[in-house]
Amino acid sequence: MRMLRPNADADAVIRRTSFFPISGSFIVFILVLVIMALRSAIRAAGRLPPLRPVFVSRLASTLPPRAGFAKTSEEHVKPLRSLLSSPTSLLSTLDGSASSDDLATYNNDWMNKYYGQSPLVVKPKSTDEVSKVLKYCYEHDLAVVPQGGNTGLVGGSNPVYDELILSTSNLNNIRSFDPISGVLVADAGVILENADHYLADKGFIFPLDLGAKGSCQIGGNVATNAGGLRLLRYGSLHGSVLGLEVVLPDGTIWDGLSTLRKDNTGTIGVITAVSILCPRRPSAMNVAVFSLSSYEAVQKVYAEAKSRLGEILSAFEFFDRQSYALVTHHQKELGSERKAFETEGDFYCLIETAGSNGEHDEAKLSDLVEHVMSEEMVLDGVLAQDQTQFASLWSMRELLPEACGKAGSVYKYDLSVPVPKMYSLVERIRERLRAGGVLEGDGGNGPIRAVAGYGHMGDGNLHINIVAEKYSEQLEKIIEPYIYEIVAENNGSISAEHGLGVMKAPYIGYSKSKTSIEMMRKMKQLFDPKGLLNPYKYIL
Numbered sequence: 001m002r003m004l005r006p007n008a009d010a011d012a013v014i015r016r017t018s019f020f021p022i023s024g025s026f027i028v029f030i031l032v033l034v035i036m037a038l039r040s041a042i043r044a045a046g047r048l049p050p051l052r053p054v055f056v057s058r059l060a061s062t063l064p065p066r067a068g069f070a071k072t073s074e075e076h077v078k079p080l081r082s083l084l085s086s087p088t089s090l091l092s093t094l095d096g097s098a099s100s101d102d103l104a105t106y107n108n109d110w111m112n113k114y115y116g117q118s119p120l121v122v123k124p125k126s127t128d129e130v131s132k133v134l135k136y137c138y139e140h141d142l143a144v145v146p147q148g149g150n151t152g153l154v155g156g157s158n159p160v161y162d163e164l165i166l167s168t169s170n171l172n173n174i175r176s177f178d179p180i181s182g183v184l185v186a187d188a189g190v191i192l193e194n195a196d197h198y199l200a201d202k203g204f205i206f207p208l209d210l211g212a213k214g215s216c217q218i219g220g221n222v223a224t225n226a227g228g229l230r231l232l233r234y235g236s237l238h239g240s241v242l243g244l245e246v247v248l249p250d251g252t253i254w255d256g257l258s259t260l261r262k263d264n265t266g267t268i269g270v271i272t273a274v275s276i277l278c279p280r281r282p283s284a285m286n287v288a289v290f291s292l293s294s295y296e297a298v299q300k301v302y303a304e305a306k307s308r309l310g311e312i313l314s315a316f317e318f319f320d321r322q323s324y325a326l327v328t329h330h331q332k333e334l335g336s337e338r339k340a341f342e343t344e345g346d347f348y349c350l351i352e353t354a355g356s357n358g359e360h361d362e363a364k365l366s367d368l369v370e371h372v373m374s375e376e377m378v379l380d381g382v383l384a385q386d387q388t389q390f391a392s393l394w395s396m397r398e399l400l401p402e403a404c405g406k407a408g409s410v411y412k413y414d415l416s417v418p419v420p421k422m423y424s425l426v427e428r429i430r431e432r433l434r435a436g437g438v439l440e441g442d443g444g445n446g447p448i449r450a451v452a453g454y455g456h457m458g459d460g461n462l463h464i465n466i467v468a469e470k471y472s473e474q475l476e477k478i479i480e481p482y483i484y485e486i487v488a489e490n491n492g493s494i495s496a497e498h499g500l501g502v503m504k505a506p507y508i509g510y511s512k513s514k515t516s517i518e519m520m521r522k523m524k525q526l527f528d529p530k531g532l533l534n535p536y537k538y539i540l
Ligand SMILES: O=C(O)CC[C@@H](O)C(=O)O
Pocket: 153, 211, 228, 398, 400, 401, 412, 413, 414, 455, 463, 464, 465, 497
């Protein structure tokens, strides 16, 4: 076994990788968000939405159109446009100002799994405009779907029928940053990566990082309490949120944009701005990736990493052989393939350190590397030598969702499970698919191309991506609710970080007690009595 450099052209060297601030210009913010959903009072005898949703998903296709909403029709276009400072802030197929192609990106989700039929997208440029739009919708019984970067994976930010889409992408200003306290106040539509570049210039870091950072918006991140790749280090995003500005369904603006450390709060509405406590950017970062022969070995290395690295351990990710195959294939297609390992394994883990003393961190990581190698816990490993290699090693993990998406239609599961049990879920799903004769090349000859298991080991968060030739009701029935049953059996959560959306709302009972659900339902009724905000994502 030897440690290889990622560029595979030199002997192994363990060296500190400095993490330089990414020069960045400036940015944009904002956001949006919506809420979880609970069923609220359905008003009697209302008109039904005129359109049927076009869903591939079995669940979605069985959702009944909800009574009580008005049709999103042409009569609303002019009055809504008059509420906005720019005519281009409203896109509509009803008056021909947009084509159905323009609207498709807002109606469809990233996986092309869920798609609605909204004829209207509103992109307000200020909180005041958001308020006016929501007030109008409230008075006219129009259902609304708030949408940020539309990078969600559970069909939470797309319309189901003809709900009006309220995009936060024009709410994109950084309002303030205080370098003493590290508090950033930004509009909800600011793109995560832009916020982070802005902070990097000032020696700070956004306390969240995830693969979709180039498109997702911080309002959506906060609304979904996105977990991402460094939760291990920075904790849950909600722990860093100091305040919110929220527009309630009736248009009331709630200014909860506190910047105080001890004034955390939350509500149900459209997030238009957030204040976030941002930590100092670590001045030294390293990353190493290992190949291993078993999930047990991954757990051993995780335990060693925790004890030997302590506070400088900032991420511990794992992925399996199938994931590795998918991502290396994808990298090849992108022209960025490189031979990283002499000895491949059934598992891989990525370990990141982040600290402020390069030499000290390097010594600690070297100690870990030597230990796991001499104890033969790992088969092979690579260590970044510079910033390019740092990014390249991370891309092996960050590109995984995209790699799965390129390989076919993906059934995605985002689960919280105790770490020792995590991988047994992937194995049980494989067994079930095999028994159903749908696992290609593995007994059956069916339409499943791969079952990839990966995730944030440090957070007990497992992602299972089942890559199929195409979405089908038959496959979905084999997988669900079985997968949620085994999660419940293990006292886990059916949604670790992606949210419920239209995909998982009917299954919340696998994770929450009747009492919790009832409390959520009452809260939703309190803030959104007409149930106009993001309908169809409620608990059935
Ligand atoms: O693709 C997925 O299922 C996970 C997406 C995201 O949460 C990640 O960890 O990369």
